[in-house]
Amino acid sequence: MEGGRDLDAQIELLLNVEKQMRLAGDVSGTRKSATDILQLCFDARDWKTLNDQIVLLSKRRGQLKQVVTALVQQAMPYIDETPDIETKIELIKTLNSVSAGKLYVEIERARLIKRLAKIKEEQGEIAEAAELMQEIAVETFGAMAKTEKIAFILDQVRLCLDRQDYVRAQILSRKISPRVFDADTSKEKRKPKEGESIVEEAPADIPSLLELKRIYYELMIRYYSHNDDYLEMCRCYKAIYGIPSVKEDQAQWVPVLRKISWYLVLSPHEPMQSSLLNSTLEDKNLSEIPHFRLLLKQLVTMEVINWAALWDMFKTEFDNEKNMLGGALSDKAANDLKQRVIEHNIIVVSKYYSRITLKRLAQLLCLSVQEAEKHMSDMVVSKALIAKIDRPMGIVSFQAAKDSNDILNSWATNLEKLLDLVEKSCHQIHKETMVHKAALKV
Template identity: 75%
Template sequence: MGDSGNLEASIDRLLNEEKQMRLAENVAGTRKAATEILQLCFEAKDWKLLNEQILNLSKKRGQLKQAVQSMVQQAMQYIDQTPDIETRIELIKTLNNVSAGKIYVEIERARLTRKLAKIKEDQGQIAEAADLMQEVAVETFGAMAKTEKIAFILEQVRLCLDRQDYVRAQILSRKINPRVFDADTKKDKKKPKEGENIVEEAPADIPTLLELKRIYYELMIRYYSHNNEYLEICRSYKSIYDIPSVKETPEQWIPILRKICWFLVLAPHDPMQSSLLNATLEDKNLPQGNHGSQSRTQILSMSFIGFRETFF
């Protein structure tokens, strides 16, 4: 009872302080008072009160954007420390409600949505997870890191494939231009001009651009396999094969090159198939031999057989 009374008294004191700072438009003071209130609730493990205070503070008249942003960012750190899944979901939903429609916390909202979608997926609710992810259009977020945008869209694509919504998966995949994976990441980043958004650093758990490239093409292989688009499957494997880290590791490139050969043989003959066939036949990793007057497809088929005998 005493601890509860102390908590209530401390929060009341900070609420008065927050009000004074907010009315004086003191950003640092408002932010400090608001986040201290949340920290008190967290330390007391009073999750219900935490949710109430987040909503209460965010709805204060003339509440400062910086204070709301700081509250959301701080409360997000508490998510993984919740005692059970129900408490976790409730906190995420509270933060989603606070961040809804606010551009200055759109990145936080996207991350919260992804967390909630992951929970739904773990509970076997794939359709619900996919619907949640599609509510957020990260391609319009100017301040979100490029890799985080791509990772988010790829999650949208994956969930659509998991629910066998191939039409939506294709639409979402077109939001990613494959040429983005060939960008020179070593180039110095340009400093934003006045008035431009400052791009945030991607979280540590976001894959690198080349890792995202592999994920992208693996998802596209799943999509093309649905319609038996053998040439597109082959081209996707070729894009994975060309990733430097893959080419440096025989355990990785051997099975991929084998699949390139296989799907090239299955693909209908056309100029693109012919071009890829010629390029593949010139690959030094492919077993070579004297094939006389045999057709290129026959050569590739025999190379594929020899390739299997060589490496398997």
């Protein structure tokens, strides 16, 4: 009790000093007397008085913004010294209310919200933690370090994914441009010019830019996996594969390259998929996992793939993905793989045949006539294939109907090629004749 009275007396004394300094416009004096009050409360471990004094000092008439900044910064380390979780939350909320709406302590407020959200997350209140984090738009903070901004936004994205709010997760992820991870960190930091805001150093617990790059793409894989966007997932794994620390360690890049191969095979046939497929096949590292090289090679070879033989060969590898980085492939991945093989086979048939009976097509695809017709119709609708079916005759035509202009243009092109060949032949005959005449003269 005696200690409490003594503390109150010391605080009262310092409050009078603070008032005099504030009225006199002495910034350093006001700041010192205010921070000394907080230190007294902390030393006495009187958390209630500490919270009350923070609010009181910040709301005093004409209080200087430098003093409010000092108060918040002084009290931030005290959070770790609190005896229990209730006291910790109370102190964070006090500091949060003091810093709310004040641009000069916006970075401190963001860090406070992040800590509070982490506590809520540990307590299992994911939705509340996500809503707390969404209040803060760190991309507008000029003085915050780039890595700290990215880490904060990634936390926002992660919490949205945890609560399955995929729309908001996508909106938040677009605040980060993938180009930011390719910045050269080895360059010396430029000194800010006069009038420019000084960028603070990132806290020690913030990951490096390359670590953040990996976290970003792992979160994007989680986002794209909810609607099985295989091509985008493949591109994300490609980005992770390009990180130097991954590329230099075989134990890290092998599972990543396996995932790239699987998602390439699962992706629908389109120009981007074809480009990624060819660039992956050219990768020398693929020879370390020859099974997957063979799998990709089959997709670029214009030959019909036997689904049963392919599945027997790769079923073990497919099931083994659950023990690899990124976990098992989705539940419908096996069906999608079969679909891709059928599509590949239909494209191969369309290259070799201009017309074919539905019955023969079904035999080549190892499907029933109805299934073959359905798969081919789906490809025509998605514009992956040009085909027409004569159902009464049971004949499929892969030739596109040409209009009169196209036919005339093709004739004109053929005539031009013919005349060009005739001209070259005449030139060769004339040349041989001249050489022969010269030989006779000699």
